[in-house]
Amino acid sequence: MAKQLMKGNEAIGEAAIQAGCRYFFGYPITPQNEVPEYMSRRLPEVGGVFLQAESEVAAINMVYGAAGAGARVMTSSSSPGISLKQEGISYIAGSELPCVIINIIRGGPGLGGIQPAQSDYFQATKGGGHGDYNLFVFAPASVQEMVDLIMESFDIADYYRNPVMIMGDGTLGQMMEPVEFKAIKKRDLPPKDWATTGCVGREHNIINSLALVAENLEKHNWKLQEKYKQMKENEQRWELYKTEDAELVMVAYGTTARIVKSVVNKLREQGIKAGLLRPITIFPYPEKAFALLPDSVKAFLTVEMSAGQMVQDVRLAVNGKRPVHFCGRTGGIIPTPAEITKVAMEIMGGER
Amino acid sequence: MPKVEFDRERCKGCELCISVCPTKIIILDEKINKKGYKVATVHEMDKCIGCATCARICPDTVIKVYK
Amino acid sequence: MKVVFERPSALSDKQTHYCPGCTHGIIHRLVAEAIDELDVREKTIGVASVGCSVLAYEYFNCDMQQAAHGRAPAVATGIKRVHPDKVVFTYQGDGDLASIGMAEIVHAAARGEKITTIFVNNTIYGMTGGQMAPTSLVGQKTTTSPYGRNPEHCGYPIRIAELLSTLQGAVSVARVSVHDVPNIIKAKKAIKKAFEVQLSGAGFSIVEVLSTCPTNWGKPPLEALNWLKENMIPYYPLGEYRTPEEVK
Numbered sequence: 001m002a003k004q005l006m007k008g009n010e011a012i013g014e015a016a017i018q019a020g021c022r023y024f025f026g027y028p029i030t031p032q033n034e035v036p037e038y039m040s041r042r043l044p045e046v047g048g049v050f051l052q053a054e055s056e057v058a059a060i061n062m063v064y065g066a067a068g069a070g071a072r073v074m075t076s077s078s079s080p081g082i083s084l085k086q087e088g089i090s091y092i093a094g095s096e097l098p099c100v101i102i103n104i105i106r107g108g109p110g111l112g113g114i115q116p117a118q119s120d121y122f123q124a125t126k127g128g129g130h131g132d133y134n135l136f137v138f139a140p141a142s143v144q145e146m147v148d149l150i151m152e153s154f155d156i157a158d159y160y161r162n163p164v165m166i167m168g169d170g171t172l173g174q175m176m177e178p179v180e181f182k183a184i185k186k187r188d189l190p191p192k193d194w195a196t197t198g199c200v201g202r203e204h205n206i207i208n209s210l211a212l213v214a215e216n217l218e219k220h221n222w223k224l225q226e227k228y229k230q231m232k233e234n235e236q237r238w239e240l241y242k243t244e245d246a247e248l249v250m251v252a253y254g255t256t257a258r259i260v261k262s263v264v265n266k267l268r269e270q271g272i273k274a275g276l277l278r279p280i281t282i283f284p285y286p287e288k289a290f291a292l293l294p295d296s297v298k299a300f301l302t303v304e305m306s307a308g309q310m311v312q313d314v315r316l317a318v319n320g321k322r323p324v325h326f327c328g329r330t331g332g333i334i335p336t337p338a339e340i341t342k343v344a345m346e347i348m349g350g351e352r
Numbered sequence: 353m354p355k356v357e358f359d360r361e362r363c364k365g366c367e368l369c370i371s372v373c374p375t376k377i378i379i380l381d382e383k384i385n386k387k388g389y390k391v392a393t394v395h396e397m398d399k400c401i402g403c404a405t406c407a408r409i410c411p412d413t414v415i416k417v418y419k
Numbered sequence: 420m421k422v423v424f425e426r427p428s429a430l431s432d433k434q435t436h437y438c439p440g441c442t443h444g445i446i447h448r449l450v451a452e453a454i455d456e457l458d459v460r461e462k463t464i465g466v467a468s469v470g471c472s473v474l475a476y477e478y479f480n481c482d483m484q485q486a487a488h489g490r491a492p493a494v495a496t497g498i499k500r501v502h503p504d505k506v507v508f509t510y511q512g513d514g515d516l517a518s519i520g521m522a523e524i525v526h527a528a529a530r531g532e533k534i535t536t537i538f539v540n541n542t543i544y545g546m547t548g549g550q551m552a553p554t555s556l557v558g559q560k561t562t563t564s565p566y567g568r569n570p571e572h573c574g575y576p577i578r579i580a581e582l583l584s585t586l587q588g589a590v591s592v593a594r595v596s597v598h599d600v601p602n603i604i605k606a607k608k609a610i611k612k613a614f615e616v617q618l619s620g621a622g623f624s625i626v627e628v629l630s631t632c633p634t635n636w637g638k639p640p641l642e643a644l645n646w647l648k649e650n651m652i653p654y655y656p657l658g659e660y661r662t663p664e665e666v667k
Contacts, residue, residue, distance in 0.1 A: 023501060049500045053493065054526035061490035061523070065497025068484045069464070073497070091487050196482035196498065198462040198505050204431070206476045207484040353420070366440030366633075366640040372600055389439065404424040408600050411437065411444025417424035 003178040008143045008168065009034035011179050012102055013042060015150035016074045018181045021100070022048035023073040025062035027055055027081060030114045031170040032104035035076040056081040060088030067097035068207035070195030072154050076102035079120050080111060089163060090129030094209030098157030100150065101135070101165045104173040107332035115332025116170035118254060121309035124167050125283040132221050134228050136164040136235070137283040139253040143177035148184070155187045160227055167282065169305065171255045171334070231284045238286035239278040242268065246275030247296055248348055251314050252303040253279045256335065260303050263340045272348050282310065290317040299347050300324045303340055354402025357416040358393055365389035369406035369415065375399045378406060427451035429460045431480040440640020442597045442630040443471060443539060447478055449603070450510065450537055453611040454481065457618070463506040464498050466491040470512040471545040489520025492527035495534045506617060508535040514544045517553040517577050524583070531588030531622035535613045538579060538625055541632040542651065549635030553577045556654055576654065580627045584660035591616040591624035592661040596652060598629070598644040621663045629655055
C-alpha cells in the first residue's frame with residue numbers, strides 16, 4: 001500500500017481495522033476524538049461495530065464483553081477517561097482477555113488540560129487499577145511507528161491473553177505524517193477456545209476474575225506474573241541513537257524522544273558526546289538496552305513531559321552505577337531543545 | 353402412583369415445600385445431611401398426588417416428581 | 420410413570436451458596452427452565468453480576484461472563500454486538516442494577532439492546548451483610564439504616580420497572596414475584612416471554628422479580644415470603660409495564 005498523509009488519531013483507527021479489529025467502544029474526550037469518529041465511519045464499511053458508550057466505564061466493560069466473546073476489540077481515551085476505565089482494565093487483566101487500549105495523554109491531575117503530556121506513565125506501566133497486574137505498553141514516537149505497533153498489538157494481546165496499551169500524547173494524536181500500512185510478521189496464535197461463543201458440544205466457558213479461595217487466587221497471580229516475566233524476557237524493545245561512544249545518555253520516549261534526538265545532534269556539534277536511549281516498550285521496560293551501553297557513559301539524563309516518572313525505571317535499570325538526572329516539563333508544556341541542552345551542558349560540566 | 357424424590361444433600365431445610373404441600377405429607381427429617389441441615393422428606397408417599405407444588409417453590413431443586 | 424418435574428439442564432450440578440429459603444434459587448431455576456424450553460442453552464451467554472448472584476456463572480450451564488459491579492448490561496452489550504445470533508442475558512440484584520449500575524441499565528434499555536435482564540429485587544444488599552439498597556422500603560431497617568429508611572435523609576426507593584418502561588428501547592418490561600406457587604408460575608411465563616422477545620429481535624427486555632432475603636431481613640423463610648407479599652407488592656405493583664404489542 002502506498003504512503004498516505006494521515007492524522008495520528010485517524011491512523012490509529014485504520015491500523016486497528018487493518019489488524020482485524022472489528023469492534024470499538026468509546027466515549028468522547030479531547031484530544032482523541034478523531035479515533036471514535038474515524039471508527040464510526042469506517043467500521044460499518046468493513047462489517048464491524050462502532051458503539052458510543054454512555055461513559056468510559058461502560059465502554060471498557062463493553063470491551064470486556066466483546067473480548068470475552070472472542071473478538072478483536074479496541075477502545076481509546078485520554079487521561080481522565082483512562083482513569084475511569086481502570087476498574088474494567090483490572091477485570092480484563094484478571095480474566096486474561098486480549099484487547100487494545102489507546103491513551104492519548106493530556107496533562108493532569110484531575111481534569112487537567114488538553115495539551116500533550118506523559119504524566120500517565122505510572123498508571124500505564126505499574127498496573128493502574130487494583131491488584132498485581134501489568135499491561136503490555138508501547139510508546140511510539142511517530143505516526144508510522146504507532147501504526148506498526150498497533151497492528152502488532154492485537155497479535156500480542158491474543159498471544160499473551162493480556163490487554164495492550166498504546167501510550168501516545170496529544171501531539172502524536174493530532175499531527176499529520178505520511179504512513180504506510182505494512183503487513184506485520186504474524187505470530188503463532190493459540191485458538192480462542194476459552195471464549196464465550198455458545199457451548200455447542202463442549203463444557204460451558206466462564207470468563208471470570210473472581211477466586212474466593214486465597215490459595216487459588218495466589219496461584220492465578222503467579223500465573224499472571226509468569227506471563228509478565230515472559231514479556232520481560234522476549235518483548236523488550238528500544239532504539240539506541242549515537243550511544244556507541246556516548247558519555248551522556250539521554251533517555252526519552254514518545255514525542256519527547258524526537259526532541260531529544262535533535263538535542264543529541266546539537267550537543268555533538270558542541271563537542272559533547274551525547275546519545276539517546278529510546279524505550280519503545282515501557283512495559284516490559286527495556287532494561288536490556290542499558291547493558292548494551294559502552295563504559296564511556298558518565299551520566300544519564302531522563303527527559304519527560306511529566307514531573308519525573310520514567311526516571312524511576314531508569315534509576316532501577318542503572319542501579320546506582322552512574323548518576324541519573326532529570327529534566328521535565330509538565331501540565332501540557334513540551335520541553336524545548338534549548339532548555340534540555342542547557343541541563344545537559346550543566347551535567348557535562350558546562351560549555352566546551 | 354405419583355411420587356417425589358428428594359435429593360437429601362441439596363436440601364437446606366427451609367421448609368417452603370412443607371408450607372405448600374396440599375396433602376401435608378412432607379416433614380423435616382431429624383437426621384441431618386452433610387451440610388448440617390434437617391432435610392425435608394415425605395412420610396406418606398402413597399398420599400402424593402404428583403402436583404409438583406413442592407418442587408416449584410423449592411429454591412434448591414431438591415425435588416424430582418414422577419406421575 | 421414419567422418424570423413431570425426435574426432439575427433443568429441449563430443449571431449445572433453445583434449446589435448454590437444461597438441461604439436456606441432464599442428465592443434466588445427459584446429464580447435461577449425459572450431462567451434455566453425458560454432456556455431449556457426454548458432450546459437455546461448452547462447459544463446462550465449469561466452475565467453474572469456482583470452481589471449474592473456473583474457466582475451465577477457456576478450455576479448456569481451455559482457460557483458465562485462475570486461482570487464488575489453494575490456493569491453487566493455493558494458487558495452483555497459487548498457480547499451481543501459480537502454475537503447477534505446468540506441469546507444474552509444478565510442476572511443482577513438491586514444494589515448492582517439500581518444503584519451502582521443505573522447508568523448501564525438505563526442506556527442498555529434506551530439503546531434497545533437485544534438482551535434480557537433478570538433483575539432480582541429483594542430490597543437489600545445481601546452479600547455484604549444487609550445494607551440499605553436503592554429499593555429498600557421506607558422505614559425498612561437495614562445495617563446502614565438502623566432506625567429505618569428515612570426518606571427525609573436518603574430519599575425514596577426506586578421503581579425500576581416503571582422507570583425503564585418510559586424508554587422506547589425497552590420493549591418488554593414486567594414485574595413479577597416468587598412468593599407463592601401461582602406467582603412462581605407467572606414469573607416463569609414472564610421470564611420465558613422476555614427471552615422470546617429477545618429472540619424476535621424486538622429490543623431490550625427486563626423482568627423485575629421480587630425476591631426474599633430471609634437472612635438479612637431477619638425472618639424465617641416462610642415469614643419472609645409473607646413479608647414480601649404484604650410490604651413489597653403494595654409499593655412494587657406486579658404486572659406488565661410494557662409489551663412488544665404495545666410498542667408496535
